[in-house]
Amino acid sequence: MFIKQAPNLQNLTISSKVSSMIDAYGWQDLIKTSLPFLNIFKFKFVYSHKDNDNNIIMNKFQQFQNKFWQDKHHWYTEYVLDTDSAYIYTLPYISNTYTSTPYTNKHSNGFINDFNKFRNVTNLILYQKAMRTNCEFYFSNVESLILVI
Secondary structure, three states: OOHHHOOOOOEEEEEEOOHHHOOHHHHHHHHHHHOOOOOEEEEEEEEEOOHHHHHHHHHHHHOOOOHHHHHHOOOOEEEEEOOOEEEEEEOOOOOOEEEEOOOOEEEEOOOOOOOOOOOOOOEEEEEHHHHHHOOOOOOOOOOEEEEEO
16 A cells, blocks of 8 residues: 555665565566566565475575566575575665574575675674584675674
């Protein structure tokens, strides 16, 4: 309802823990029909999951991997699967804080340079065991580091 009252919206950023918000087809339809001037769309969706939900999460991520998202708008996404949550987010990562645990598994489409993905992160929370298993991340602008041992 709010979107209809802001038809000239050009920049939209969303952070949500409501799993129903992870609906690429719904967002795509809304953008096509109601947001013709939207240039920047950033999001971070959190999905609380159980071990048997991995296919659901992968399916939700795959919905963002089409021509509308990547070719037309150049909005790339990635998802991280952790112990009890999955995060589907646009790149670069929108939050200034990132937590890397030993159970963090990243899944990406490979279209964005790894050196730019986390350029907004200035606060890093790093678990000791993650340093041995998740060395694929690069945080060029970290100013604050919390090590959890």
